[in-house]
Amino acid sequence: MTEPSKKWNDLGPRFVSAVVMIAVGLLSVWIGGYLFHVLIAAVCGIMVWELVSMLDSNRSKSPLLLGGVAAVCTLAVVEIPSALAMPLVLAPSMLGLGRMEKGGVTYAVFAALIILAGFGMVELRDDFGMLWMLWLVMVVVVTDIAGYFAGRLIGGPKFWPKVSPKKTWSGTIAGWGGxxxxxxxxxxxxxxxxxxxxxxxxxxxxxxxxxIAESAIKRRAGVKDSSNLIPGHGGLFDRFDGMLGAALFILIAGQIVGFPPGS
Structure with a gap:
């Protein structure tokens, strides 16, 4: 097999996985309601499982346990009154601190952020409808696509080479433009x-x-992908890291500027 052929030999699995993820995501966003809540809870639980697996791979029982607890807590947070649910946002973090041999503080912070991001996505879909959930998805996707192509076509200075050597300032700024x-x-x-x-x-x-934050975790853990769960794509954390940051920000910013602006 020639070198160019090897470069593209994962294109098939990547394409199939992408189509399946897009189809499931769009269907759940369109239907909304409890189906969307369950899907988000499952995604958050899997990301916590991947997080623990990267940070503390020697504790074989912790990833599944903490991922399961995170999924249950995320679903509970979006189903019961918000004030009552607040302890559940931090419950997986508190549980994990005592079970992990290393990376406990990083885990505790990111586990709470993952659950808050899940809550933010559910709130956006439930309170503002499918259109604004699609806006959030499109901003994240266009940022990624514009950054990818601009970074490779224009190149230039690196954004943070020690953590993410492929990211450039040209790609970063192109993402803002998109x-x-x-x-x-x-x-x-x-x-x-x-x-x-x-x-x-x-x-x-x-x-x-x-x-960038997920890249820093992977570099610290010495892994290329958060997991091998998705053929050709790595793990869910690899695919949802941008959405994690975006959902957290809109959850906070929406309280400051009002959302949607001017409506």
């Missing part, structure tokens, strides 16, 4: 005003920070 375009389009199609453009750029930055 997000601004998404924000402008949604501002024209909805009652939101042009402030949505600025919010979209900020969400784009947050998604990039989520990506």
């Amino acid at each position: 997000a601004a375009v998404v924000g402008g389009v949604f501002a024209m199609l909805t009652q939101a005003h042009v402030g949505l453009i600025g919010l979209s750029v900020a969400v784009s930055m947050a998604s990039q920070l989520g990506d």
Whole structure:
């Protein structure tokens, strides 16, 4: 097999996996309700499982246990009154601190952030509808795509070479531009005003920070992917790191600027 052929020999599995993930994601967002809640809870639980597996691979029982607890807590957080649910946001973090031999503090912080991000996505879908959930997804996806192509076509100085050697400033800025375009389009199609453009750029930055944060964890753990769960793509944490940062940011920013801006 020639070298160019080897370069593309995972294209088939990657394409099939991507189609399945997109189909399941779009269907659950469209249906919403309890199905969407369960899917988000499962995704959060799997990401916590991957997180523990990366940070503390010697404790074979901890990843499954903590991932399961995180999934149950995430579902409970989105189903019961928010004030009552707040202890459940931190319950997996508290449980994991005593079970992990290393990486406990990193785990505790990220486990809580993962559950909060899941709560943020559910709140966005339930309170504002499918359109605004799609806006969030599109900002994250366009940021990633614009950054990928600009980084390879333009190149230039690296963003943070010690942690993510492939990311460039050109790709980072292109991601902001792509997000601004998404924000402008949604501002024209909805009652939101042009402030949505600025919010979209900020969400784009947050998604990039989520990506960088996961890269730092993988570098510390000495692994290429968070898991091998998805053929050709690695793990769910690899695919949802940007969404994690974006959902957390919109959960906080929505309390400050109002959401959608101007509507």
